[in-house]
Amino acid sequence: MKRMIRCNKPGCRYCENKGKGHGPIWILSVSAGTRRVRQIPVPAHLKQEVEEGVRRYAEIQKWLKQISSLSLNLLEERKKR
Ligand SMILES: [Zn+2]
Secondary structure: OEEEEOOOOOOOOOOOOOOOOEEEEEEEEEEOOOOOEEEEEEOHHHHHHHHHHHHHHHHHHHHHHHHHHHHHHHHHHHHHO
16 A cells, blocks of 8 residues: 655645645555554565565465365265265
C-alpha cells in the first residue's frame, strides 16, 4: 500500500495547513502471527521486486488451498472403504 508521511517541520510547504505531506512512500504490510502486523517501508528501487514477491505468495497460497481441498475429498473417499 502507499501512504503519505508528515515531517512535522515548521514551515514545510507539503505538510502545513492540512497539506498532503510527503510521498507517497510504499509500505509492505506483513502479518506475523496472530494479530501482529509489521509495516515495512519499501524503497522505490525495490518496489517492483517486492510486488512480484507478494504476487508469488498469493499464488502459492491458492495452490495450498487447492491441495488441501483435494486432500479433504480423498480423506472422505477413503473413510467410505
Ligand atoms: Zn513536511
